[in-house]
Amino acid sequence: MPPVRRSLVRVLPLLLSVLLAGCGAPAPRDTAEREVRAAVAAWARTPPAQLAGIPLEDWAYEVSAVRRSGAAATVRAELRYRLGGYDAAAAVSAREVSLAREDGRWLVTGDRAAPGALPQLWDQGPVTVVRGAHSLVLGAGRDPAALSAIAAEADRAVPAVSAAWPGPWAGRAVVLVPGSLERMAQLLGRPAAEYRGMGAVTTGRVGAAPAPADRVVVNPEGWAELSAEGRRVILAHEVTHVATRAATTATTPLWLSEGFADWAAYRGTPATPEQAAPALARAVRRGEVPGELPRAQDFAFGGDPEALARAYEGAWLACRTVAERWGEAALVDLYGRAGREPWPVAVRGALGIDPQELTKDWQEALREQFR
Template structure:
């Protein structure tokens, strides 16, 4: 046998073993990843026992990536679920699922929000469920009595919002009540300072008719400071945002969306402009008449609370003026049009005017109703 052939006889088996090992490693990795995905799928077919009282459907984890680390693994996944009777499309939540090898099989050992993703209410503790006629209230760290009182308030707010907004909507609302303003901020993914002093906020994407139902999130500390009348106003305001969500878009000026929500909340009540717009009344009496309708930037959280109050109050009085002078149906029509056409076009087609003309009428009403010198 020639030297060359003897070399090939010795080297070829080595090359073959290297090639086989190289082909086997990806196959083994693929098999492990498949087993991990199957373990997550099997584990996620049934919601955890602590969520048994929540009306859930379509509960599933969709794994997008798998990372091995020794005898453990982490699966990045998107949780999809619906609240039965409330969500028209699956809600989503980015999650990390931890797994470990147990007797040669992968088993789920933990589940948490993915880095940077906000938690779900049940991540903050056991969830108490209270059902109302028009509301589903979910609370963590709150007494059943508190949740029942909020459900009763929501049951009054939903018909009030529906009376102001005749457009199509679900006519029901989901209310989340975390244990503190800090917990509220965690759910919303924002600093707690932005929500101090507020009674509630609404989540959701504007102009997305097929999106899941909005959640009204209550700040328990701000809520506790409100009077009974104040709680009704706050919750009706937020429920009105839920009702009008599909008609609201990035085109809709905030003075119209926030003013309409306040108009719905105060509609039919006995509060006067002096009573319901104290911050703006003080400014007008000082001779500080607003030069223009509130700009979108005036509604930013975390700024001057007095300026924020003036923006909300001025917006309410603008919508109140439109409803009183041109009719409630005209205000509703303006809202619908402003979500899909320029404001100038919407005003021309509804009140037959423009922004400067509306601003002058609004300023005159502020002088008259707020006692300007």
Template sequence: MSPLRRLLVRALPLLLSGLLAGCGAPAAPAAPDTAERAVRDAVAAWARTPPAQLAGIPLEGWAYEVSAVRRSGAQATARAELHYRLTGYDTAPAGSAREVRLSRDGGRWRVTGDRPAPGAPPQLWDQGPVAVVRGAHSLVLGSGQDAGTLSAVAAEVERAVPAVSAAWPGPWAGRVVVLVPGSLERMAQLLGRPAAEYRGMGAVTTGRVGAAEAPADRVVVNPEGWAQLSSAGRGVILTHEVTHVATRAATSARTPLWLSEGFADWAAYRGGTTTPQQGAPALGRAVRRGELPGALPADGAFAFGGDPEALARAYEGAWLACRLIASRWGDAALVRLYEAAGREPLDVALRETTDTDPPALTAAWQASLRNDLTAP
């Protein structure tokens, strides 16, 4: 046998083992080394107790799940997901992507800082000390706000929750968490969106669609928009947002925005004396100019950051559509329509709950706009 052939024969088992390894299942990820395990253990030990500045917030299930560790000498950074619940309010853990910084001191790792992960929105406590106001139906958390403002927000929520329960008889917790940041810019940071999208708005609600997808509802107040509202306006805004919290479990991607936004306004105005001309000034101006809408507002009409006049017309038209349904077929039919529209196509839901269809509803809505918004 030639020397070359003998070399190939000796190498064959090694070649085969390499090929077989490549054809098999992927190799298991390497276990963390000793230093990485020490970093993970340090984060776990540090996270067993929430920070002292959160002592007034009712927290449970506080935990950091580390996904990656990066070390550089005596410094380390751990990427982690923070999980927690607000006791009595959250049905499942809220999540927040975090970056935990550590340093090695005397052979042991010690946490030196915690901040939102790059690109992740902050938590309210990242913006400064948090003050807490509790009510029978509310938990108001504020940063950079005076006690009077937080108490006023809590008082409005206490009035809004019973009003919403009267409009929405379906099951819901009957409790609301409200965040009041120090400025419009800080509100936008919490929501991870440009501040311009919320300018002029009093409040927004997070986590409205899909109970399993968004366990942590929060009403977030825009302090600048809030300051510009009358007492009645504040009541309408918070009742509208609390309605979104109450109806979230019945809301899905199927639910048209004209129905979800219109229902929230209907609940907010329900039982009051606001007339269509008073509550729909922008749409009234358009109708009197001869610009009657050709269809119920499309989902895109409710996008933030666009033409404020067009956005106002969309909300006003949605309210008047729901007002029409309640007046013609009854409050209970409107509630049943909302529930059905989250499960099935709108035409099916309308037929089952009102014995009508989208074209007929649109025609009736247009007629009501002519009648209600053009009268002297």
């Protein structure tokens, strides 16, 4: 027995070292790969010259994979950056960087969105920068005067939204203006048909506290069709989504999110329900009072435009009813609670009634408004 025990003592350390070497040690990188990574690191130390004017901070590329073929190489990397004074956290973009070996060294020859990843605005051409008092407008292929007009509109929207939403938010807006509807759709990764007729949309993840890098993206074609009042309302609506992002979660009813954004946009304006909710007014006068508050699917684009209009108008009037009967503070409280509590609990806590009673009060308000 003793000899066997001594043999095990000698063999176990050897086995352990082999296992550790095989499982824990990273595969060694060859010289060429190290040179490619070093070339990308050197190239990425500063943003490209064509982005001058954009307040970029913390600009960095993190290489995740290198693929070489002779004198060419392709790098998969993650770009991280912040817009200084606007972003609370870094925006992230998956990129593909091309390199070529010339005169004994690797040089970067191209940088683009990685396959399947969303492009950045500057991938669509030179970017024009317009700074407002409360806004930063970035446009690709757009007239600077048009961008200045959008910045002025955003500067009006931000204080109006802050007055409606007392919760914490940055109090600033970043607006992207691509060159066309198709280019807008590319930035958002969705079919262009989904945004046809829309003036603007907002990007961002719900429940990110604070919102890291929200962007309002303008549809230049839809924007051109709007009246001055329509542009004001649309931009204030989208900026409200930016402001309320951190309080909005998957439990927040979509009608409350969209209705609150419209309520904030129309707040303080002379717009009447008759003027702002014509589709719903027609339906109520036909005796078609909605049986329930708008459902999430009612806000889907691509269907009946009248039904979509009634959903948005009904959501706005529901929020307006809460603000008028229980007060604006109660509406804000309801919004905050809805993002962190079950809906029945949120309604009882903010308004002291059940959800069914809220629906009945809303229906009653519609009948009274549109007799």
